Amino acid sequence: xxxxxTIRDVAAxxxxxxxxxxxIVNGINKTSExxxxxxxxxxxxxxxxxxxxxxxxxxxxxxxxxVVIPTFDDSLAPIFxxxxxxxxxxxxxxxxxxxxNYDLFISGMMNPIEFKNWIQKRNLDGLIFLGxxxxxxxxxxxxxDIPIVLIDNYEKHxxxxxxxxxxxxLGGYIATKHLIDRxxxxxxxxxxxxxxISVDEKRLSGYIKALQExxxxxxxxxxxxxxxxxxxxxxxxGLKLLELGDKATAIFATSDILAVGIIKxxxxxxxxxxxxxxxxxxxxxxISRYSIPSLTTISxxxxxxxxxxxxxxxxxxxxxxxxPVSINLPIxxxxxxxxxxx
Amino acid sequence: xxxxxTIRDVAAxxxxxxxxxxxIVNGINKTSExxxxxxxxxxxxxxxxxxxxxxxxxxxxxxxxxVVIPTFDDSLAPIFxxxxxxxxxxxxxxxxxxxxNYDLFISGMMNPIEFKNWIQKRNLDGLIFLGxxxxxxxxxxxxxDIPIVLIDNYEKHxxxxxxxxxxxxLGGYIATKHLIDRxxxxxxxxxxxxxxISVDEKRLSGYIKALQExxxxxxxxxxxxxxxxxxxxxxxxGLKLLELGDKATAIFATSDILAVGIIKxxxxxxxxxxxxxxxxxxxxxxISRYSIPSLTTISxxxxxxxxxxxxxxxxxxxxxxxxPVSINLPIxxxxxxxxxxx
DNA sequence: TCATTTTTGTTGACCGGTTCACTTGATACA
DNA sequence: TGTATCAAGTGAACCGGTCAACAAAAATGA
Numbered sequence: 001x002x003x004x005x006t007i008r009d010v011a012a013x014x015x016x017x018x019x020x021x022x023x024i025v026n027g028i029n030k031t032s033e034x035x036x037x038x039x040x041x042x043x044x045x046x047x048x049x050x051x052x053x054x055x056x057x058x059x060x061x062x063x064x065x066x067v068v069i070p071t072f073d074d075s076l077a078p079i080f081x082x083x084x085x086x087x088x089x090x091x092x093x094x095x096x097x098x099x100x101n102y103d104l105f106i107s108g109m110m111n112p113i114e115f116k117n118w119i120q121k122r123n124l125d126g127l128i129f130l131g132x133x134x135x136x137x138x139x140x141x142x143x144x145d146i147p148i149v150l151i152d153n154y155e156k157h158x159x160x161x162x163x164x165x166x167x168x169x170l171g172g173y174i175a176t177k178h179l180i181d182r183x184x185x186x187x188x189x190x191x192x193x194x195x196x197i198s199v200d201e202k203r204l205s206g207y208i209k210a211l212q213e214x215x216x217x218x219x220x221x222x223x224x225x226x227x228x229x230x231x232x233x234x235x236x237x238g239l240k241l242l243e244l245g246d247k248a249t250a251i252f253a254t255s256d257i258l259a260v261g262i263i264k265x266x267x268x269x270x271x272x273x274x275x276x277x278x279x280x281x282x283x284x285x286x287i288s289r290y291s292i293p294s295l296t297t298i299s300x301x302x303x304x305x306x307x308x309x310x311x312x313x314x315x316x317x318x319x320x321x322x323x324p325v326s327i328n329l330p331i332x333x334x335x336x337x338x339x340x341x342x
Numbered sequence: 343x344x345x346x347x348t349i350r351d352v353a354a355x356x357x358x359x360x361x362x363x364x365x366i367v368n369g370i371n372k373t374s375e376x377x378x379x380x381x382x383x384x385x386x387x388x389x390x391x392x393x394x395x396x397x398x399x400x401x402x403x404x405x406x407x408x409v410v411i412p413t414f415d416d417s418l419a420p421i422f423x424x425x426x427x428x429x430x431x432x433x434x435x436x437x438x439x440x441x442x443n444y445d446l447f448i449s450g451m452m453n454p455i456e457f458k459n460w461i462q463k464r465n466l467d468g469l470i471f472l473g474x475x476x477x478x479x480x481x482x483x484x485x486x487d488i489p490i491v492l493i494d495n496y497e498k499h500x501x502x503x504x505x506x507x508x509x510x511x512l513g514g515y516i517a518t519k520h521l522i523d524r525x526x527x528x529x530x531x532x533x534x535x536x537x538x539i540s541v542d543e544k545r546l547s548g549y550i551k552a553l554q555e556x557x558x559x560x561x562x563x564x565x566x567x568x569x570x571x572x573x574x575x576x577x578x579x580g581l582k583l584l585e586l587g588d589k590a591t592a593i594f595a596t597s598d599i600l601a602v603g604i605i606k607x608x609x610x611x612x613x614x615x616x617x618x619x620x621x622x623x624x625x626x627x628x629i630s631r632y633s634i635p636s637l638t639t640i641s642x643x644x645x646x647x648x649x650x651x652x653x654x655x656x657x658x659x660x661x662x663x664x665x666p667v668s669i670n671l672p673i674x675x676x677x678x679x680x681x682x683x684x
Numbered sequence: 685t686c687a688t689t690t691t692t693g694t695t696g697a698c699c700g701g702t703t704c705a706c707t708t709g710a711t712a713c714a
Numbered sequence: 715t716g717t718a719t720c721a722a723g724t725g726a727a728c729c730g731g732t733c734a735a736c737a738a739a740a741a742t743g744a
Contacts, residue, residue, distance in 0.1 A: 002485050004462060006730055017694050022732065030692065049459045053398040054730035057699045076442065077645065081395070084627045087429055091422030103447050103464070108440070110598030120346060121394045122445070143344050203345065231632045264632045276428065286424045290573045290606045292634045303419065347699055359724050364702060372722065394698035399729045 005048045014042045015313020025050060028323045062123040063312060065104050067093065068115075070131045070196070071108035077107070082230055082257060084285045085302060086130060091149065092306020093128070100314055108148040109133060112140035119144060126313040129153065133199050147316040149309050154198040162316070163326040164309045168199045171298045171331050172206025175280040178296070178333055180214045183342035184250035185276060188222040190237045190262060191254040192230065200254045202280070207252055222248050242269050246306070249277060249342055256288045259295055259338070274340035284334055293337035300331045347390045356384045367392060368439045376665040405444050407457060407655060409435065410457070412473045412538070413450035421450070424572055424599060426537070426627050426642060428472060432495065434648020442656055451475060454482035461486060468655040469493065474540050477596050489658040491651050496540040504658070506651045510541045512546025513640045516675050517594045517622040520638070522556045525684035526592035526620060529553070530564040533596040534572065542596045545624070549594055555596040576603020584611050591619060591684055598630040601637055601680070616682035626676055635679035642673045646656040 001162075007025075011018045016035060023030050024039050031039075042048070056062040069086055071078055079086050090106065099105055102125070110118065115137060119127065124206060126147040138157040141148065150163045179187050189207050191200040211218055224232035234253065238261065241248060253259040259281035263273050273279055273293055281288055284299035308327055315321045349367075352362045358377060366374050366381050373381075384390070398404040405553055411421055411428055421428050432448065439446055447464065451457070457479060461469065480499040483490065492505045511668040521529050531549050533542040546565075553560055563586060568575035576595065580603065583590060595601040601623035605615050615621055623630055626641035650669055657663050 004730090008730075014515050018731080019695085019733080020693060023693090025730090032692065035692080047455075047459075049463050051465070051730055052463045053395060053404065053465050054699090055732080056395040057393075057399050057730080058732045060699075075433075076440075077433035077435045080429040080436065081645070083428070084423070087422040091417075091419035094418045094422065094450075098418075098450070103449075105445050106436070106448070107445075108436075117389075117391045121391050123393070126704085135510075229628075231628055235632065260629075260632050262635075264634065265370075267634055286571075286573055287602075287629070290577065290602050292609055294606075303423070329460065346700095350700080360701080361703080361725080362723060365723090368702090373721065375723080393700055396729090397702080399700080399731085400702045402729075 004051075005046045007048070007050070010039065010042050011044060013046060014039050019168050043181055043194065050174070056123050060123055062125055064122060064124055065093075065097060065102055065126045065128065065268055065310075066093055066105045066107060066119065066122070066124045067128045067130055068107050068109060068133070070133055074108045074110055076106065076108045078229065084257060084287065085255065085283050088285065088302040089130060089306040089309075092303040092308075093310040094306075095118070095303075096307050096310035096314070102314070104304060109137070112136045116140045116144065119146060125317050128309055128313060132196060132298060145311055149313045149316075150197050151305060151309050153174070162312050164305055164312065164329070165327075166300045166305075166329045166331050168202035169206040169209070171282065171300070172203030172254075173210045174206070174331070174333050175203075175298050176207045176210035176282060177213075177281065178335070179250040179252065179339065180210060180216070182250070182278060182339055186219070186222065186248045187216075187250045187252060188224065188241055188248040189252050189254075190224040190226075190234070190258060192225070193227055194225040203252075203254050229253060229263040230257040231264075235265045236256035236261075238262040238265025239269075242266065242271070250339070251277055251279045253279060253307075255284050256283050256285045256291075256295055256297055259297075260287060260291050263291070263293075263338070273339050276341040278342075280339055288336070290333075291338075296336045296339040297334050298331055299334045300329060305329060346393075347388045349379050349390070349392070351461045352381065352384050352388060352390050355388060356381050359451050398465050402465055404463060404467055406447055406466055407439060407444055407468045407470065407652075408447045408449060408461065408464070408466045409436075410451060410475070412475055414451055416450045418448065418450045420571065426599060426629065427597065427625050430627065430644040431648035431651075434645040434650075435652040436510065436648075438649050438652035438656070444656070451479070452479045458486065459541055461488060467659050470651055470655060471663060475536060489655055491502075491655045491658075493651050494541050496544065504514050504654050506647055506654065506671070507541070507669075508642045508647075508671045508673050509578075510544035511548040511551070512623065513642070513673050514545030514594070514596075515552045516548070516673070517545075517640050518549045518552035519542045519555075520675055520677070521592040521594065521620055522552060522558070524592075524620060524681055527558055527684075528561070528564065528590045529558075529594060530566065530583055530590040531596075532566040532568075532576070532600060534538060534567070534575060534600060535569055536567040545594075545596050561589070572597060572599040573603040573606075575641060576600035577607045578603075580604040580607025582609075584608070584613070592681070594618055595621060596624050598625050598627045598633075598637055598639055601639075602633050603631060605633070605635075605643065605680070612658045616680050619679040620684075622681055630676075630678070638678045638681040640668045640673055641676045642671060647671060 007021050009016050010021045021039055024036055121185045142159055148161045150161050152165050153163050194200050224237045253262055259279050266277055281295040281297035284297045288295035288297045349360050349363050352363045363381055364376055471492045484501055490503045492503050494507050495505050536542050566579045594606055601621050608619055623637040623639035626639045630637035630639045
C-alpha cells in the first residue's frame with residue numbers, strides 16, 4: 001500500500017512552507033519564479049495530488065454537483081431502465097463536468113429534510129433539478145443558498161433560478177399542427193403524469209391551441225394520461241384507443257418512448273402505422289430513428305440541454321454570475337415515417 | 343443562510359465532550375444510558391448531521407463508490423444515450439447504495455494514472471469495474487488495495503477480485519441452439535467490439551460450439567464485428583448482410599440494441615422478420631418487449647447484476663469478507679416473435 | 685540614507701470530525 | 715486496607731488542506 005503524498009511532503013522536500021505550495025497549486029501569484037519552478041518540479045516528481053476531501057472541508061467546496069430527479073419510491077432504477085430522455089441529459093452534463101473536474105451525484109427524490117441534509121453532509125457545490133418537485137422541496141433548499149439550476153420547470157419558487165427548457169407549448173402546437181396539415185381531424189393526445197409533469201401540461205395547451213386554430217373540436221375521450229413505466233403506459237393507452245373504435249386517426253404522444261409503446265399495441269392488433277394511425281412523438285431520442293416505423297417527432301437537443309445546464313451552474317459557482325439566464329432551446333419538427341396524409 | 347450544526351454544538355449543548363458525542367453517534371458503547379439519552383435528544387433537537395467530508399478526512403472513508411465504465415473518449419455520453427444495458431445495471435446499484443447511505447460516482451475510463459489519482463483524491467471506498475479495461479488500469483489500481491468488484495470480466499489480474507457475470511459461452515450456445523432447433527443452418531453472428539469486450543468473445547465461442555455440435559460449418563463471412571453506436575452498428579451490419587444475398591437465414595446478435603438496429607436495416611430493405619430472418623438478441627432489456635417484432639433473447643437479470651455487485655462490494659467494505667465470491671447469474675432463453683421455424 | 689511600499693514567504697488557527705492515551709471514581713478482590 | 719479492574723468520560727493530536735495575520739527581505743522613493 002503506497003503512502004499518499006501530502007502537501008507537507010512537498011513542502012519538506014523543497015524546503016518551503018505549506019502555504020507556498022498551496023498558493024502555487026491554486027495559482028495565487030505570491031511566489032518568485034524560482035521557487036515556483038522548484039515546487040512544480042517536486043510536485044511532478046512526487047506525483048502530488050491535492051486531496052479533494054481536505055479541500056472540501058476547509059473551503060467548503062466539494063467539486064460535486066448533485067443532480068436530482070423526481071421519483072416515486074426514491075429509486076432511480078426506473079429512470080435508468082427506460083427514461084432515455086433523462087439519461088441523455090445526464091450524458092450532456094457529465095460531458096461538461098468531467099472537463100471541469102467536477103463529479104456528479106445522481107439521486108432520486110427524497111423527502112425535503114433528508115434532501116437538505118444530503119446537501120449539507122456532502123457539501124454539494126450546486127444542485128440541478130431535473131424535472132418538477134413538490135413545493136416543499138424548494139422551500140427547504142431555499143434556506144441554504146446553494147447555486148441551483150432548473151430543467152423543464154414552469155413554477156415560480158419565490159427565487160429566480162435559471163431555467164433550461166424549450167417552449168413546450170410550441171412543441172405541442174407544432175406536433176399537432178403537423179397532423180392537422182396532413183389532413184387529420186380526430187387527433188388523440190397521450191401524455192404522462194400530466195398533473196405532476198408540467199411540460200406535458202404545456203404540450204397539451206399547444207395541442208389544444210392547434211385544434212382551436214383549425215376549428216377542430218376537442219374530444220375529451222381522446223385525451224390520455226398515465227403513470228409508471230413509459231413503454232407500458234404507451235402500450236396501455238394504445239389498447240384503450242383501440243377499444244374506442246375508429247374515433248381517432250392520429251396521435252400526438254409527449255414522448256418517443258410512449259410512442260414506441262403505443263405503436264406496439266396498435267401493430268399487435270393488426271393496425272398499421274402510419275396507414276391507420278399517424279403518430280408524432282417528442283424528444284428525438286436515438287430510438288426514434290430506429291423504431292419501426294421511424295418516428296416523426298419534435299426534436300429538442302436533449303444532450304445539449306444537459307450541457308447547457310451544466311455550464312450554467314458552473315458559471316454561477318465559478319464566476320458568481322447569478323443573473324438567472326433562463327434559456328429556451330430551439331425545437332424542430334423531424335418528419336420521418338410514422339405520419340402520413342389521411 | 344443557516345449555520346450548520348457541528349459536533350461541538352451538540353457537545354456544548356449537553357455539557358459533554360466531543361468524543362462522547364462521537365462515540366454515541368458511532369454506536370461505540372462507552373457511555374452511560376443517561377448521558378446517551380441526553381445526547382440523542384440534543385441531536386434530534388438541533389438536527390445534527392455528521393459532516394461526511396470531515397468523516398472522510400479523518401477516517402479515510404468517503405461513503406462513495408466509484409463505478410467505472412470503459413469509454414473511448416472518456417465521455418459517458420454514448421453510454422447514457424443508448425447503452426441501456428449499462429444504465430440498467432447502474433439502476434440496480436443505485437438501488438442498493440441508496441439504502442446503505444452510499445453515494446455513487448460514475449465515470450468513463452481515463453488513463454490509468456488519472457484514474458488512480460481520482461480514487462485517492464476522492465477517498466473512494468470501493469470501485470466497480472463495469473466491463474473490461476486495459477491491463478495497465480488494473481496494475482495501477484492494484485497498488486491501492488481498495489475493494490474492487492468486477493462485472494463481466496474474464497481476465498485474471500494477479501489478484502482475485504469478485505466477479506459478477508453470467509455464463510456467456512452458455513448464452514451464446516443457447517441462442518444459437520435455439521436457431522438450429524428452428525431449422526436454421528446458415529446463422530450469422532453479430533457482435534460488438536469483440537477484441538475488447540470479452541463477453542462477446544465468449545458468446546462467439548458458444549455460437550461456434552453449437553454449430554459444431556450440429557455439424558454445421560462455420561462461415562467466416564457471416565461473422566460480424568463493429569465499434570461505436572450500438573443501434574448504428576447493428577444497422578450497418580444488417581446492411582452488410584443484405585449485400586451478401588441470401589447467405590443466411592438467421593442472426594444471433596450479442597445485444598438487444600444491436601438487434602433493433604439490425605432489424606431496422608432488414609425491414610427497410612423489404613425483408614421480413616422472422617419470415618426472412620430469425621433473430622435472437624441478448625440481455626432482455628425493456629426494449630426487447632416493445633420492439634417490432636418483440637425479440638427472442640437471452641435473458642440475464644441485468645438489474646440484479648447491479649444489485650449483486652453493489653451488495654458484494656458493501657460486504658467487503660463493511661465486513662471485510664474478501665473471499666472473492668464470483669457469481670454466475672442464471673440466464674434464460676425468452677422466446678418471443680423474432681424467431682420462427684425455417 | 686532612512687522611511688515606505690512591495691514582494692515573498694511563514695506561522696498557527698481552523699474546517700468537523702476521529703482516536704489514542706489518559707484521568708477519575710466506583711467496584712471487586714484478597 | 716491496599717491494589718487491581720472497570721466503566722465513563724476527557725484532552726489533544728491528527729486527517730490534509732486553507733487563510734488571515736504577521737515578518738523579513740528587497741525594491742522604491744525622496
